Amino acid sequence: MRRSIATVSLSGSLADKLTAIGAAGFDGVEIFENDLVAGAMGPEEVRARAADLGLGIDLYQPFRDFEAVPPALLARNLRRAEHKFAVMERLGATRLLVCSSVSPESVDDDALAAEQLRLLAERAAEHGITIAYEALAWGRHVDDYPHAWRIVRMADHPGLGVCLDSFHILSRETDPYAIETIPAEKIFFLQLADAPRLPMDVLYWSRHYRCFPGQGDLDVAGLVAHVLRTGYDGPLSLEVFNDIFRQAAAMRTARDAMRSLIFLEEEVGERLDAQGALNLPAPALSLPAPPPAAPVPTGFAFAELAVPEPRPLGDLLDALGFVRTGVHSGKPVELWEQGEARILLNSGSAESEDGPALGAIGLESPDPGASVKRAEALLSPVLPRSRAPRDAPLDAVAAPDGTELFFCRTARPDHPSWTDDFGRDRREPPDGEITHIDHVALTQPWHHFDEASLFYRAVLGLRPHESLELPDPYGLMRSRAASTADGRVRFALNVAYVGAHDGVPYGASHGGPGVAWQHVALASRDIAATARRLRAAGTAVLPIPANYHDDLEARHDLGAERHRLLRELGLLYDRDAHGEFLHFYTLTTGRVFLEVVQRLGGYRGYGAVNAPVRLAAQHAASRPRLG
Numbered sequence: 001m002r003r004s005i006a007t008v009s010l011s012g013s014l015a016d017k018l019t020a021i022g023a024a025g026f027d028g029v030e031i032f033e034n035d036l037v038a039g040a041m042g043p044e045e046v047r048a049r050a051a052d053l054g055l056g057i058d059l060y061q062p063f064r065d066f067e068a069v070p071p072a073l074l075a076r077n078l079r080r081a082e083h084k085f086a087v088m089e090r091l092g093a094t095r096l097l098v099c100s101s102v103s104p105e106s107v108d109d110d111a112l113a114a115e116q117l118r119l120l121a122e123r124a125a126e127h128g129i130t131i132a133y134e135a136l137a138w139g140r141h142v143d144d145y146p147h148a149w150r151i152v153r154m155a156d157h158p159g160l161g162v163c164l165d166s167f168h169i170l171s172r173e174t175d176p177y178a179i180e181t182i183p184a185e186k187i188f189f190l191q192l193a194d195a196p197r198l199p200m201d202v203l204y205w206s207r208h209y210r211c212f213p214g215q216g217d218l219d220v221a222g223l224v225a226h227v228l229r230t231g232y233d234g235p236l237s238l239e240v241f242n243d244i245f246r247q248a249a250a251m252r253t254a255r256d257a258m259r260s261l262i263f264l265e266e267e268v269g270e271r272l273d274a275q276g277a278l279n280l281p282a283p284a285l286s287l288p289a290p291p292p293a294a295p296v297p298t299g300f301a302f303a304e305l306a307v308p309e310p311r312p313l314g315d316l317l318d319a320l321g322f323v324r325t326g327v328h329s330g331k332p333v334e335l336w337e338q339g340e341a342r343i344l345l346n347s348g349s350a351e352s353e354d355g356p357a358l359g360a361i362g363l364e365s366p367d368p369g370a371s372v373k374r375a376e377a378l379l380s381p382v383l384p385r386s387r388a389p390r391d392a393p394l395d396a397v398a399a400p401d402g403t404e405l406f407f408c409r410t411a412r413p414d415h416p417s418w419t420d421d422f423g424r425d426r427r428e429p430p431d432g433e434i435t436h437i438d439h440v441a442l443t444q445p446w447h448h449f450d451e452a453s454l455f456y457r458a459v460l461g462l463r464p465h466e467s468l469e470l471p472d473p474y475g476l477m478r479s480r481a482a483s484t485a486d487g488r489v490r491f492a493l494n495v496a497y498v499g500a501h502d503g504v505p506y507g508a509s510h511g512g513p514g515v516a517w518q519h520v521a522l523a524s525r526d527i528a529a530t531a532r533r534l535r536a537a538g539t540a541v542l543p544i545p546a547n548y549h550d551d552l553e554a555r556h557d558l559g560a561e562r563h564r565l566l567r568e569l570g571l572l573y574d575r576d577a578h579g580e581f582l583h584f585y586t587l588t589t590g591r592v593f594l595e596v597v598q599r600l601g602g603y604r605g606y607g608a609v610n611a612p613v614r615l616a617a618q619h620a621a622s623r624p625r626l627g
């Protein structure tokens with residue numbers, strides 16, 4: 001099947017867009033009229049440029065407000081159409097998208113709409129052009145695909161069919177099942193977009209918040225499965241109107257778009273397989289071969305912090321009960337361990353220029369080689385294995401925020417272990433309260449948030465959780481977790497909302513809304529003991545205001561003794577339907593802080609209700625003291 005994308009989905013000039021679309025490996029484009037009209041390239045030049053890049057022009061769009069109008073207006077609309085046919089002939093485009101009318105001059109008369117669309121299709125046929133009629137979710141009289149299809153059927157012209165757009169169908173919760181009653185040869189085009197569920201006006205939602213399939217909440221794969229079951233074999237074409245993608249680098253967005261499409265095809269294939277491939281029409285069976293399956297990671301192997309020098313983070317780890325169990329044989333890297341929690345302090349990395357930063361994460365993979373093949377097939381940058389000859393080979397890819405992800409098998413007989421690089425006389429890890437890394441929180445650049453949630457889902461096979469908004473004293477943080485089903489690997493992805501025009505958040509002079517902070521959360525089996533241990537070592541933790549604990553007592557009745565303990569040790573508290581959560585934070589150094597957490601029962605969250613208190617406390621603690 002052809003893979004296409006509408007030029008409206010990307011930033012830049014039409015030439016930039018085409019270059020990016022070609023580089024990402026698409027087969028075709030939908031030329032969005034505004035891109036042509038506002039651009040310097042004439043239609044012949046666009047045609048030649050697209051051809052040079054191996055791109056077909058699969059659609060020209062949109063033609064608006066055509067049907068069901070009084071005769072005088074029809075004549076004007078046909079004249080307008082003739083001009084567009086001429087442009088399309090110069091472009092070499094043979095399919096025109098007509099959106100259902102939003103004009104107050106159109107009337108609610110299906111027979112009239114059908115008659116006029118038939119006339120349009122007849123005129124178009126004289127130029128070798130066909131018409132795909134699309135129901136906009138906010139169309140004045142035609143606002144869903146069953147209605148558009150009734151009109152197309154009534155018009156009964158071979159050059160007139162429907163265009164289906166997943167956003168218009170799924171946003172309004174129109175039942176996609178009836179798509180299967182449309183003959184494949186009458187589905188002229190298929191546009192795909194996802195979106196987060198937002199309770200807002202559908203036009204505004206569509207024009208600003210669409211995203212690539214797999215990044216939002218709509219069941220795009222389910223819809224495509226219905227379409228393919230008809231025997232449709234036209235393009236799968238992404239059409240995304242998104243305020244952030246309009247600003248982001250086109251090359252990167254195009255690659256993100258292609259990753260989304262590859263992942264979508266895989267999901268569609270699984271749906272169709274699950275429903276029995278026997279009665280499927282041929283096009284549905286000719287979906288491209290899916291990428292190699294994602295080996296689901298089974299835990300964190302390590303977190304690597306780039307540090308200017310091993311102290312003071314080493315002192316903090318020591319106070320937490322970690323032991324330095326080894327030093328890398330060839331690089332200034334220390335390995336600190338407790339239970340299965342492993343932290344590397346790397347003082348030989350340029351990333352620590354502004355103080356400690358999280359540089360790399362090791363994930364336990366059942367098959368590290370397969371993890372990298374998957375990442376590569378989904379267009380993730382694979383990192384070179386430029387390591388000293390003695391080093392255990394490590395397979396790594398770059399996550400969207402630049403963090404290096406290593407796929408490891410720690411101390412397993414079937415695979416070289418990265419721990420072998422830390423000397424034969426490695427000490428035994430101590431058995432303390434801290435048992436393992438619970439989660440890692442990464443801060444995404446503001447324009448890579450959707451890309452990141454798709455990356456963790458598609459490349460690593462994690463499940464995305466709902467997207468949350470967390471107030472920070474200097475802005476809003478958007479936060480979304482992604483985890484394995486068993487919770488052994490959990491990521492929290494955060495991004496600072498910005499007045500997205502200059503990329504510099506208000507409050508930047510205060511460090512901005514938690515802009516660059518990253519953290520590693522350590523699981524403790526007895527968080528009170530861990531907190532006391534730090535206190536005994538004279539290590540300060542993030543102070544929590546008494547107001548928080550007053551409010552906590554109002555919200556929960558945990559008994560006087562427990563409330564006293566939480567207050568005394570500065571612990572934060574949350575609960576969900578599955579269990580309870582206790583946590584506290586260390587002070588931030590550079591970009592990094594540590595969190596200590598204890599999950600009681602099957603608590604599934606990350607203490608998000610407490611994030612505003614944490615963020616405010618962190619700003620207060622990091623503000624330079626006056627006088």
Ligand SMILES: O=C(O)c1ccc(O)c(O)c1
Nearest residue numbers: 062099134165206207239
């Ligand atoms: O928002 C719009 O106007 C618009 C235009 C063309 C489309 O294909 C579409 O889905 C929406």
Ligand SMILES: [Mg+2]
Nearest residue numbers: 134165191239
């Ligand atoms: Mg559309």
